Amino acid sequence: MNNIETTVCIIGAGPSGLLTYDYLMKYNIPTVIFESSCNYGGQCTAFYGNKPINGIPGLYNTNASEFIQNIYNQCINKDNLILNASINVLDIKDDLFYLQNNDNTYVCKYLVLATGASSMKPIIPNIKGIDNFIKDNDFIQFYCSNFEQYKSKKVVIAGGGDSAVDYAIAISNNTNNSLNNVVLLHRRNILRCDQNKLKYLNKVNLKLNQNILEIKKNLVITDKEEIQTNNIIFCYGFTYNNNFLKQLSDFGLILDNNLVKIDLVSMETSLKSCYAVGDVVKYPLKKKNIISCCFESERVVRAILNKEGLYNG
Numbered sequence: 387m388n389n390i391e392t393t394v395c396i397i398g399a400g401p402s403g404l405l406t407y408d409y410l411m412k413y414n415i416p417t418v419i420f421e422s423s424c425n426y427g428g429q430c431t432a433f434y435g436n437k438p439i440n441g442i443p444g445l446y447n448t449n450a451s452e453f454i455q456n457i458y459n460q461c462i463n464k465d466n467l468i469l470n471a472s473i474n475v476l477d478i479k480d481d482l483f484y485l486q487n488n489d490n491t492y493v494c495k496y497l498v499l500a501t502g503a504s505s506m507k508p509i510i511p512n513i514k515g516i517d518n519f520i521k522d523n524d525f526i527q528f529y530c531s532n533f534e535q536y537k538s539k540k541v542v543i544a545g546g547g548d549s550a551v552d553y554a555i556a557i558s559n560n561t562n563n564s565l566n567n568v569v570l571l572h573r574r575n576i577l578r579c580d581q582n583k584l585k586y587l588n589k590v591n592l593k594l595n596q597n598i599l600e601i602k603k604n605l606v607i608t609d610k611e612e613i614q615t616n617n618i619i620f621c622y623g624f625t626y627n628n629n630f631l632k633q634l635s636d637f638g639l640i641l642d643n644n645l646v647k648i649d650l651v652s653m654e655t656s657l658k659s660c661y662a663v664g665d666v667v668k669y670p671l672k673k674k675n676i677i678s679c680c681f682e683s684e685r686v687v688r689a690i691l692n693k694e695g696l697y698n699g
C-alpha cells in the first residue's frame with residue numbers, strides 16, 4: 387500500500403469537480419481528483435453531450451460535451467485526474483482524511499465532495515408492457531446524448547421537468563422534425579420546468595393531462611389516445627446510490643435525502659475541512675444547474691485558500 391500525500395482530494399469529475407480542480411491547480415494547491423466512471427464531465431457527457439447548455443450568461447449554442455472539453459482543456463495539469471476510481475474512506479484523524487483507491491492511500495487536509503447525482507439510475511415507471519422493451523434501446527430511452535438518431539423519426543418524450551423540455555426543444559430544433567414528430571407528453575396540466583423555456587416549444591406537439599397506460603412496439607397508449615412513435619424517452623428523474631457519502635456519514639457528515647448540508651458562506655459541510663459543491667449540495671433556494679456549480683466551486687477554492695492563509699481579498 388502506497389501513501390500519497392496531497393493537500394486536496396476532490397471526489398467526482400463532473401463540471402463542479404473539474405472547475406474546482408482547475409481553480410486549485412491554478413493557485414498551485416496540490417490536488418487529486420477522482421472519478422468513478424471512465425469519463426469526466428458527469429451528467430453533461432453522460433446524459434446530454436449533444437444538447438446546448440442553457441442558462442450560462444455569454445454561452446450560446448455550446449453543446450454540453452464541448453463545454454466540458456473546454457473546461458478540461460483549460461486545466462493546466464491533467465495528471466492528477468484519476469478515472470475509474472473506486473474510493474473508500476479509511477479514516478479521518480488528526481485533521482487528515484485517509485482515502486483508499488486500489489493499492490494507494492491518499493492522505494489530504496481538505497476533502498471536496500463533487501459527487502453530483504452520484505451513481506444515477508433512471509427511474510423506470512411502472513407501465514404495462516414496459517418490461518418487454520426495457521433492453522430495446524432503439525425504442526425506449528431514459529436519456530439521449532446523440533440527437534442525430536431522431537432525424538426524421540417520431541419521438542415521444544415523457545415528463546414535464548427541465549430535462550424533458552430541454553430534450554424536446556433540442557430534438558425539435560436539431561432534426562428539422564415536423565410538429566407532429568416530436569411529442570412532449572406530461573401527466574399534469576402544467577410543465578414544471580423553468581417557465582422561460584416554454585416559448586421554445588413552438589416545434590413541439592405538447593400533450594398535457596395524459597397518463598401513459600401501456601407501451602407496445604412503436605405505440606404509446608394513454609388514457610386519451612394512441613400515439614405511433616419510433617422512440618420514447620422517459621424523463622422521470624433518477625435514483626441515487628452514494629455509498630461514499632454513507633461512509634462519510636459514519637464520521638459525522640450530515641445528509642438530508644442523500645444530499646449534503648453545507649454552510650453557504652464557507653461551503654463547509656458538518657465535517658471540518660470537508661466541502662461540497664454542485665448537485666450534491668443542499669441549501670435553501672438551491673438550483674441544480676451549472677451556474678450554481680461555477681459559483682460554488684469558486685467559493686470552495688476561496689475557503690481553502692483562506693484556511694491556508696493564501697487568500698488576500
Ligand SMILES: Cc1cc2nc3c(=O)[nH]c(=O)nc-3n(C[C@H](O)[C@H](O)[C@H](O)COP(=O)(O)OP(=O)(O)OC[C@H]3O[C@@H](n4cnc5c(N)ncnc54)[C@H](O)[C@@H]3O)c2cc1C
Pocket residue numbers: 397398399400401402403420421422423425426427428429430433434438439440441442471472473500501502503504505529548549552630663664665666674675676677679
Ligand atoms: C438531461 C439534463 C439536461 C441538463 N441541462 C442543463 C442545462 O442546459 N443547463 C444547466 O445549467 N444545467 C443542466 N443540467 C444540470 C447539470 O448538468 C448539473 O447541474 C451538473 O451536471 C451538476 O454537476 P456536478 O459536477 O455537481 O454533478 P454531476 O454532473 O452529476 O457529476 C458528478 C460526477 O461525480 C462522479 N461520482 C459520483 N460519486 C463518485 C464517487 N464515489 N467516486 C468518484 N466519482 C464519483 C460521477 O460519476 C459524476 O461524473 C442538466 C441535467 C440533465 C440530466
